Amino acid sequence: MAVAQLDLKREYNHFRIEIDRALAKVLKSGHFILGEEVRALEEEVAAYCGAAYGIGVSSGTDALYLTLRALGIGPGDEVILPSFTFVATAEAVAYCGATPFFVDVDLQTYNLDPNKIEDALTPRTKAIIPVHLFGLPAPMESLRELAKRYSLLLIEDAAQAFGAIYKEKRVGSLGDAACFSFFPTKNLNAYGDGGMVVTSREEVKERIKALRGHGSRERYIHREIGYNSRLDEIQAAILRVKLPHIDCLNEKRREVAYSYSQALQGVVKVPMEPLGSYHVYHQYTIGTKVRDRLREHLERQGIDCQVYYPVPLHWQEPFKGCPKGDMEGTERASQEVLSLPIHPFLSSKEVEEVIEGVLSFF
Ligand SMILES: Cc1ncc(COP(=O)(O)O)c(C=O)c1O
Structure with missing residues (x-):
């Protein structure tokens, strides 16, 4: 039996009646841009995250770019971010x-390593963008202390972590935006594409x-x-249909993750969930040294698996000349994940199949 990474057809079938009804409502309204649905979603997402405002935009990439622009980041500025992330984080900078300054990740969590940030600071550093990679919140307490001590802006790239919690607060409410x-x-x-910025700064x-x-x-x-x-x-x-179910959907991901971790612990490096963090397993x-052979x-058994990310950003053509710290964790991560x-x-049958697939290799 083949096991897919993701199955959006199953998802649509699950929500079909509600989604079809919501779509018909919009189509009948004749109002397609910046109407009642976007306004309501902005309020609902902001309230969910514990922030004052949501601003709906056309993608996560634009959310990052427009946030940096709105916060005044421009030529001559440097922005600290991980190299082990999706390219959009650096593209926005x-x-x-401005110039991306790549800092290493902690190999245990694959998130930005706060201990390596001070070495990357220069008089031009203006902001830090932690990425809550794979759905696990970055170590925001240490990052907030650093941002405060050095008067830096803190912008969460929460693209992969809707619903994740860090020390009792939702991601989305942990920085300037x-x-x-x-x-x-x-x-x-x-x-389709879509994104949102969440902030409490009016x-x-x-x-x-x-x-x-x-x-x-x-x-x-037009003033600018x-x-x-x-x-x-x-x-x-569509998003407003799913938002009330997001906690339940994330819990289901966590159940799958729990089954995988129970079975695979000690065989491969399984994801960690530091105390106080609620991982949403995007x-x-x-991690394993024999990653390519395992893949x-x-x-061969029809189990779809992916490498996020095989080539870190500091090795990518457009970013090769960018400043960076040591990249030991990043380079190892890109080889083992x-x-x-x-x-x-x-289904539980599919979960079993994946587990058996991994165990049969070892
Ligand atoms: C970490 C991260 N940042 C930014 C983005 C960009 O989001 P989008 O594809 O909506 O532009 C993505 C996802 O694609 C992402 O995974």
């Missing part, structure tokens, strides 16, 4: 004309709202060059 992606594979997912909210709509705060008055980067009503309506990522073995199938609709 580059779009602003947080950026979510609603790409179809994400834990809270649209059926001036940041106002600036992002202006930037996402052609730099306009009053209709047809902006963009067309809006979340649309159809995607917002990915269930194991081939699983794929393997993400197994995980989603809320995986």
Whole structure:
């Protein structure tokens, strides 16, 4: 039996009646851009995260870019971020004309290593972007202390971690602003592109709202060059169907993760969940020195698995000249990680199959 990484058809079938009804409502309203659905979703996501405002934008990448712009990041500035992340985190910095400064990750969590940040600070450092990679919150307490001590902005890349909790607070409420992606594979997912910035800083909210709509705060008055980067009503309506179920969907991912970890502990490196963190397992990522051979073995049995990320950003062509610290954890991670199938609709039979697939290799 083949096991897929993700199955969006099963998901749609599960929510079909509610989604079809929500879509029909939007289609009948004749209102497709920045209407009631986006406004309501912005409020609901902000309230869920424990922040004051949500601003719907067209993708997680734009959420990052517009946030950096709204916070005044520009040419000559340096922004600290991991190299072991999706390329969009660094692209957003580059779009602003600023320089990404890559810092290593902790090999236990695959998140930014706060102990390596002070070595990367220069008079040009303006911000830190921790990525809550694979759904596990970054060590925000240490990062907040550093940001405070050195007067740096702290922007959460929460694209992979909707619903994750750090020391009793949801991700999204732990820095100056947080950026979510609603790409179809994400834990809270649209059926197309979408994203949201969450912040409690009113001036940041106002600036992002202006930037996402052609730099306009009053209709047809443009005080700066902006963009067309809006979340649309159809995607917002789909997201509003799923948002009330997100805790349950994340719990199902955690059940799958628990079964994997029980069976695979001691055989491969299983994901860790530090005390006080609630991991939402956007990915269930194991580590092993024989990663490539294990992957081939699983794929031969029809078990879909992926490597996030095989080439760290400091080795990617556009970022080769960027400043960086030592990259020991990052480079090892890129050689040893393997993400197994995980989603809320995986059956127990499929979970067993994946476990047997891994165990049969060893
Ligand atoms: C860590 C991270 N940051 C940013 C993004 C960009 O989000 P999007 O694809 O919605 O632009 C993604 C996902 O694709 C991501 O995984």
